[in-house]
Amino acid sequence: MTSIGTGYDLSASTYSPDGRIFQVEYANKAVENSGTAIGIRCKDGIVLAVEKLVHSKLLVPGVNRRIQTIDKHIGLATAGLQADGRHISNRARDEAGNYRDTYRSPPPLKTLAGRLGLYVQAYTLYSSVRPFGISTILGAVDKYGPSLYVVEPSGVFFGYNGAAVGKGRQLAKTELEKLKLSEISTREAVIEAARIIYLVHDDAKEKEFELEMSWIGDETNGVHLPVPKELFDEAESKAKAALENFE
Amino acid sequence: MDHFPTNWGRPRNDAHDAYGTYPIAERPYNGPKDSFSEGVQHTQQPIVTGTSVLAIKYKDGIMMAADNLASYGSLARFKDVQRLHTVGNHTVIGAGGDMSDFQYIQNILDELIIDEFTAQDGHSLGPAEIHEYLAQVLYARRSKMDPLWNSLLVGGFKDGKKFLAYVDLLGTTYSASTLATGYGAYIAQPLLRSAVENNEDTLTEEAARKIIEDSMRVLFYRDARSINKYQIATITAAGTSISESNHLETSWDFAEGIRGYGAQTQ
Amino acid sequence: MPGLPQQRQFNPYSENGGTILAIAGADFSVIAGDTRQSEGYNIQTRYAPKVFRLTDRAVLAVNGFAADGNMFVKSVKQRLEWYRHAHAKDMPLRAIARLIQTMLYARRFFPYYVYNILGGIEEDGTGAVYSFDPVGSYEREACRAAGAAQSLVQPFLDNQIYFKNQLAAAGTSHPTHLPLPTVLSIVIDSFTSATERHIEVGDGLEMYVVLAKGRTLQGLEGIRGMQELTTTDDGERVFVVRRELKKD
Numbered sequence: 001m002t003s004i005g006t007g008y009d010l011s012a013s014t015y016s017p018d019g020r021i022f023q024v025e026y027a028n029k030a031v032e033n034s035g036t037a038i039g040i041r042c043k044d045g046i047v048l049a050v051e052k053l054v055h056s057k058l059l060v061p062g063v064n065r066r067i068q069t070i071d072k073h074i075g076l077a078t079a080g081l082q083a084d085g086r087h088i089s090n091r092a093r094d095e096a097g098n099y100r101d102t103y104r105s106p107p108p109l110k111t112l113a114g115r116l117g118l119y120v121q122a123y124t125l126y127s128s129v130r131p132f133g134i135s136t137i138l139g140a141v142d143k144y145g146p147s148l149y150v151v152e153p154s155g156v157f158f159g160y161n162g163a164a165v166g167k168g169r170q171l172a173k174t175e176l177e178k179l180k181l182s183e184i185s186t187r188e189a190v191i192e193a194a195r196i197i198y199l200v201h202d203d204a205k206e207k208e209f210e211l212e213m214s215w216i217g218d219e220t221n222g223v224h225l226p227v228p229k230e231l232f233d234e235a236e237s238k239a240k241a242a243l244e245n246f247e
Numbered sequence: 248m249d250h251f252p253t254n255w256g257r258p259r260n261d262a263h264d265a266y267g268t269y270p271i272a273e274r275p276y277n278g279p280k281d282s283f284s285e286g287v288q289h290t291q292q293p294i295v296t297g298t299s300v301l302a303i304k305y306k307d308g309i310m311m312a313a314d315n316l317a318s319y320g321s322l323a324r325f326k327d328v329q330r331l332h333t334v335g336n337h338t339v340i341g342a343g344g345d346m347s348d349f350q351y352i353q354n355i356l357d358e359l360i361i362d363e364f365t366a367q368d369g370h371s372l373g374p375a376e377i378h379e380y381l382a383q384v385l386y387a388r389r390s391k392m393d394p395l396w397n398s399l400l401v402g403g404f405k406d407g408k409k410f411l412a413y414v415d416l417l418g419t420t421y422s423a424s425t426l427a428t429g430y431g432a433y434i435a436q437p438l439l440r441s442a443v444e445n446n447e448d449t450l451t452e453e454a455a456r457k458i459i460e461d462s463m464r465v466l467f468y469r470d471a472r473s474i475n476k477y478q479i480a481t482i483t484a485a486g487t488s489i490s491e492s493n494h495l496e497t498s499w500d501f502a503e504g505i506r507g508y509g510a511q512t513q
Numbered sequence: 514m515p516g517l518p519q520q521r522q523f524n525p526y527s528e529n530g531g532t533i534l535a536i537a538g539a540d541f542s543v544i545a546g547d548t549r550q551s552e553g554y555n556i557q558t559r560y561a562p563k564v565f566r567l568t569d570r571a572v573l574a575v576n577g578f579a580a581d582g583n584m585f586v587k588s589v590k591q592r593l594e595w596y597r598h599a600h601a602k603d604m605p606l607r608a609i610a611r612l613i614q615t616m617l618y619a620r621r622f623f624p625y626y627v628y629n630i631l632g633g634i635e636e637d638g639t640g641a642v643y644s645f646d647p648v649g650s651y652e653r654e655a656c657r658a659a660g661a662a663q664s665l666v667q668p669f670l671d672n673q674i675y676f677k678n679q680l681a682a683a684g685t686s687h688p689t690h691l692p693l694p695t696v697l698s699i700v701i702d703s704f705t706s707a708t709e710r711h712i713e714v715g716d717g718l719e720m721y722v723v724l725a726k727g728r729t730l731q732g733l734e735g736i737r738g739m740q741e742l743t744t745t746d747d748g749e750r751v752f753v754v755r756r757e758l759k760k761d
């Protein structure tokens with residue numbers, strides 16, 4: 001952390017002499033401390049999965065969802081500061097609603113990711129604000145088919161076949177690369193997603209976690225829905241079994 | 248001081264604009280004033296209109312029908328318009344009256360449903376909620392003297408309960424086991440009532456379909472703003488469905504026997 | 514007139530027929546209305562209630578333009594709920610009456626096109642009826658009819674409740690209050706008669722009875738179609754009696 005004490009890291013509106021914006025890099029640190037979130041683009045849809053770290057046993061199960069619904073056909077998963085995730089999902093809903101109002105059609109994900117990117121980037125320009133401490137995975141099935149995007153704290157966004165953000169992203173990416181993403185079905189991807197989340201979870205360091213999974217595709221009629229309990233339970237038990245074999 | 252020469256009074260010559268005022272030479276109007284003329288919204292009338300909508304309760308839920316015509320006055324302007332619209336998972340609405348107002352209503356309901364869906368709070372709007380919402384919107388608009396010019400039927404099935412109700416441009420609401428808007432209130436409603444009243448829980452889908460089809464046929468014979476192409480919606484425990492367009496079988500043989508209508512010359 | 518622009522203005526009102534009435538007894542009140550809703554010659558529905566229970570001691574009957582009526586009742590109920598939240602008790606009847614005047618007069622220049630009759634029990638335990646015009650003029654009375662068949666029913670009530678045009682037998686006087694069974698009979702007769710002679714009245718009859726605190730059922734026990742709406746008998750009690758009327 002050579003940036004500390006130099007004075008160039010106090011504001012998002014100040015560059016360091018070598019052209020970096022330290023506040024944005026710190027925002028990325030907030031993402032890296034968060035539970036992992038992954039997204040898989042399959043041939044027939046999208047699967048999102050999140051390792052939601054539960055900081056207290058007193059919490060009611062299922063609260064503080066990190067996968068949210070933006071529009072009928074759009075899901076969003078965040079890694080980073082929870083409150084920022086909720087703010088960005090509200091903004092995404094507004095943008096999606098605004099697009100529908102203007103064009104009377106469902107927003108394509110590329111457009112939505114672009115608008116969210118612009119919004120996030122605006123928070124890297126001013127000394128009066130702090131950049132978003134989240135990376136956002138957006139998944140949808142739109143008129144172009146299944147698509148998957150990630151918006152980072154800097155405001156940049158890329159399209160992916162498989163995406164992973166948060167603490168366990170490195171290992172998760174390695175696992176995602178092993179999958180044949182162009183051939184996999186959403187039903188298969190749900191099993192893989194659960195396995196990867198269980199795999200990257202470090203129970204030596206971390207406490208409890210809840211697995212959150214959602215999907216969009218032919219199985220759901222193009223609607224973003226939580227993975228049905230039956231399939232969820234199957235995926236979770238297979239993930240646990242795989243973990244035993246892995247070790 | 249008033250710096251505008253046009254406000255200084257009547258010039259000697261009205262035809263000559265001595266001060267070269269822009270855009271036009273205008274003097275203040277000193278005639279009688281209508282202090283209400285501003286702020287009053289004026290006449291509205293429906294432009295492109297749909298005619299009757301029919302709906303009944305039957306054993307499994309609600310059946311609703313409307314033809315595919317949108318008229319421009321007496322001109323049959325659009326002949327493949329859908330006047331039934333699904334709202335959420337448990338409701339269908341059917342509209343008579345102004346079709347642009349109906350499209351506006353469809354849009355606000357679609358937005359409402361998406362807002363409720365994205366909340367993911369485990370609740371979904373049923374027909375009773377949709378109907379109450381529409382009643383509030385239509386009543387608020389009539390109270391602004393800027394009505395949404397429609398008669399709407401709201402049919403639905405949720406939590407094992409049938410729902411069928413009406414709401415119109417005045418915000419008037421009511422519920423019954425048979426409903427008909429527009430011309431249908433005069434022509435179809437008596438037929439529907441005699442077939443359905445007290446049989447709501449025994450009437451089969453097949454029988455219901457026949458009653459609706461017969462009523463649509465009578466309407467096509469008698470309502471000059473109707474067409475022989477229509478759709479039927481059903482709302483049951485299984486959800487909502489709107490059929491493809493059906494064509495009515497009609498027979499005009501009787502016309503031969505009517506003096507002044509058929510081939511007679513005398 | 515040639516040359517002058519013609520205007521057809523949107524008419525925000527309609528008339529939905531039906532009739533309501535209320536009669537106050539010494540320690541009870543009866544508020545009734547038919548359930549037909551119509552427009553012109555069309556019966557829109559055979560069951561659209563016009564009588565609403567507001568509290569355990571107040572019942573409101575609303576007649577005129579149905580959309581205004583329903584919206585008005587909804588607002589009154591909301592104000593009563595706010596009162597309950599603020600004061601932890603139901604609003605007294607006379608206060609509800611004044612509230613209704615205020616709410617009606619607030620729309621003096623775009624009125625709710627409705628005639629209201631409020632019936633119930635006052636804080637002193639007496640039966641009461643308040644009647645209103647659409648813009649809020651109101652008074653407390655012993656009986657009142659309103660709506661489509663007002664002109665048929667009110668003279669009948671004047672005769673039967675106020676004993677107008679009746680002379681008491683020598684050495685006797687007219688009673689000041691009638692017993693509940695008599696009042697119910699008068700109400701039923703009013704509506705069956707109005708149904709015969711007025712096309713907008715019929716289908717169903719709903720009669721609400723509000724009993725003062727600690728009073729017996731006064732012969733209400735045996736009434737056909739009676740149903741109690743209150744759950745305890747330590748305060749005022751509200752009952753409803755439903756009857757069929759002719760549907761033609």
